Amino acid sequence: MPDRTISDIAAKLKSIDIAMLVTKTGAEGAIAARPMSNNKDVSAEDGTTYHFATDDGRIDDDLKRSDQCGATYSSGEFYCAVQGTGKLHRDRATLEKHWVKDLEKWFENGLDTDGLVLIEVSPDRIAWWEGRDQGELTP
Template sequence: MADRTLSDIAKKLKSIDVAMLITKTGSEGAIAARPMSNNKDVSAEDGTTYHFATDDGRIDDDLKASDQCGATYSSGEFYCAVQGTGKLHRDRATLEKHWVPDLEKWFEKGLDTEGLILIEVSPARIDWWEGREEGEITP
């Protein structure tokens, strides 16, 4: 096991734009995954990530039914699996705090996009691998 701090891992996650965000879905609790950008918005203190979406897809229903979620990241020889909880935000002040101009390519009306939501993923466990090194962090 290698020694990496949560800040080290958060820095890596910040450099990887797209993660596969995973939720439980449907009454049977099947697994659903979809690519989501973290917009380089990763807390070095606790590894929390933030992802914008709209509420017209399945992800908001999934997180309302079960807040358990995860995200996987990879870049080169670095792989990471985050397990934790997801929280939906709809209030304008929180959306503004995490908005970056690059998001306008996905959300043409910016913060005024109908149904815009912010998904906050708070990790309970982070497992990572890089080359022959590996580790686990529980924030």
């Protein structure tokens, strides 16, 4: 099993724009997934990712009910599954820190979009596969 660092995996995740972000939903804790951009905002130190959404959808309610979440990524022969906790941010300073201009195609009022939230996904476990290689990291 080849050695990969969190920084190595973070660099790969930065190059993959869309992840399937997975949360527990409803009273039964069923699984829900939706595509989300990571905006190339991935921490090389611990693999934390950041995703923008609005609070009028299910994801906001899901993360309020349970902070357990995950994200899956794939590109070519590289696959990655991140399991961790999600945190919602609403304060303007944090939103500004992670905002990128490309997000305006999804949020036409930019940082002034009603109900704009930032979802921070902090990994507890990162599993990856690339060709015949595979590994697991715990930040």
